[in-house]
Amino acid sequence: MALKFITAQEAAEFVNDGDNVGFGGFTPAGCPKVVPHAIAERARKEHEAGRSFKIGVFTGASTGDRLDGELARANAVKFRTPYQSSKDLRKLINDREVQYFDLHLSMLAQELRYGFYGPINVAIIEAADVTEDGEIVPTTGVGILPTVCRLADKIIVELNARHPKEIRGMHDIAEPLDPPHRRDMPVYKPSDRVGQPFVKVDPSKIVGIVKTDEPNDDKGFAPLDETTLAIGHNVAKFLVSELKAGRIPKEFLPLQSGVGNVANAVLGALGNDENIPAFNVYTEVIQDAVIGLMKKGRVKFASGCSLSVSRETILDIYKNLDFFKDKILLRPEEYSNNPEIVRRMGVITINTALEADIFGNVNSTHVTGTKMMNGLGGSGDFTRNAYISIFTTPSVAKEGKISAFVPMVSHLDHSEHSVKVIISEYGIADLRGKSPIQKAHEIIENCAHPDYRPLLREYLERGIKGHTPHDLDACFAFHKAFMENGDMKTVDWSKYPKK
Ligand code: 0RQ
Secondary structure, eight states: OOOOBOOHHHHHTTOOTTOEEEEOOBTTBTOOOHHHHHHHHHHHHHHHTTOOOOEEEEOSSOOOIIIIIHHHHTTOEEEEESOOOOHHHHHHHHTTSSEEOOOOHHHHHHHHHTTTTOOOOEEEEEEEEEOTTSEEEEOSBOBTHHHHHHHOSEEEEEEETTSOGGGTTSBOBOOOOOTTSOOOOOOOSTTOOOSBSSEEOOGGGEEEEEEEOOOOOOOOOOOOOHHHHHHHHHHHHHHHHHHHTTSSOTTOOOEEEOSSHHHHHHHHHHHTOTTSOOEEEEOSEEOHHHHHHHHTTSEEEEEESEEOOOHHHHHHHHHTHHHHTTTEEEOBHHHHTOHHHHHHHTOEEEEEOSEEETTSOEESSEETTTEEOSOOTTHHHHHTTOSEEEEEOOSEETTTTEESEESSOSSOSBOTTTOOEEEOSSOEEEOTTOOHHHHHHHHHHHTSOTTTHHHHHHHHTTOOOSSSOOOTTTTTHHHHHHHHHSOGGGOOGGGSOOO
């Protein structure tokens, strides 16, 4: 079947008001750019003409600004799932102008197949290559691409010339059967391939191909500062001591490291610690630090669902494809984040918390329990199934006015049962085998900022009884102090009668 090339504007005409649209990609990497932008333009025109135009948006995770940002600014989003990190979309979500629901990333593809969220009318994906018989080679982010292509009535492809056709071979594309027919997902080590290097679609569903050479809407990383360096150093120190104690096998275990600045710094620190042997990465997002370590021989192999790296790094990879091609594998998030595989391989997971409480519960998503930040992402997929789950966080946020360690988290994403170790720039709280009160002492004395330690100790010293000694009148006193005075340090325990 001959390939049909169209413009982004023509592509946008295939999307109707009320449609559910599934986008390929993961983080800005691999996300379509020019077609979402054209859909936003179309929405604006429809709104000016007094007609409604909003779509449901399913993505792999966060996207680039031309997808979430443009659609949000055009008021073209009916609902959105799963992870997002766009400032403009976040505002609409928190104003409840966009209905947003958050879920574990590994579950989205299967739940779409189960029919939980209705049909996928259109799939819009970015590709490095597409053939007449319907073989599509994704670019640097996979996400839910294979599933939305299979479920959609219509497929629109952005063929991006920035990504060489030769990256064919860097992907491992598979979709499991659904229950009751599902078998094991046979990934036993990070480099195991279980699928094909392309997505096979029914070519008659490809309604058009839009040629582009647009770069990803990426932001790059903040330079390392004292805090992130200290956190990285503490994570490395903890893992070295576990290795020495024989609690981690001497050949080491695959690592997963979360998104963002802290995660990138942590991986850098681990890679540069010669006490840790060269290791494999089984993760969701492969960031710049992994590529740097690969070049030094410190990372042997990386499996992920997105190669979310800076423009310089992607150029470096494409220039040296022969070196990188057998060291990187990009899979759908259903595989990269799969709990079965994570548990089997014994992945050591490192994710970032917004806040943790002194009993080891973690909030990754909601500022003061109400405002959505980004979403859960893959943190739960990995944490719950980890060999050892680690959460990192700077001890304070917003110039010290917010403590990352509070009496009770204002929203719960990862419970004390799944959280094994917490690490800040001050130290390591090893929560394994400890009772709630022991965990509280460990977290306060090792991780909390010194300014907040007396305030947290005071909470425990108020004579509260019980296995997990909470005072339900006072457990959110830190948050209340912040909301009232803009600083958690202003908490005044005398306002709360002692029990
Ligand atoms: O605000 O952006 O205004 O400066 O939150 O915080 O410290 O820069 O950390 O970029 O790593 O993000 C949890 C959001 C951390 C992220 C979170 C403010 C702080 C700053 C960012 P500014 P940092 P990071 C999947 C991995 C969930 C999903 C996940 C995340 C901004 O890591 O989305 O884990 N995680 N995915 O000032 C109010 C607090 C705050 C706070 C920080 N307690 N209250 N604001 N901030 N703490 C698995 C993979 O494999 C990828």
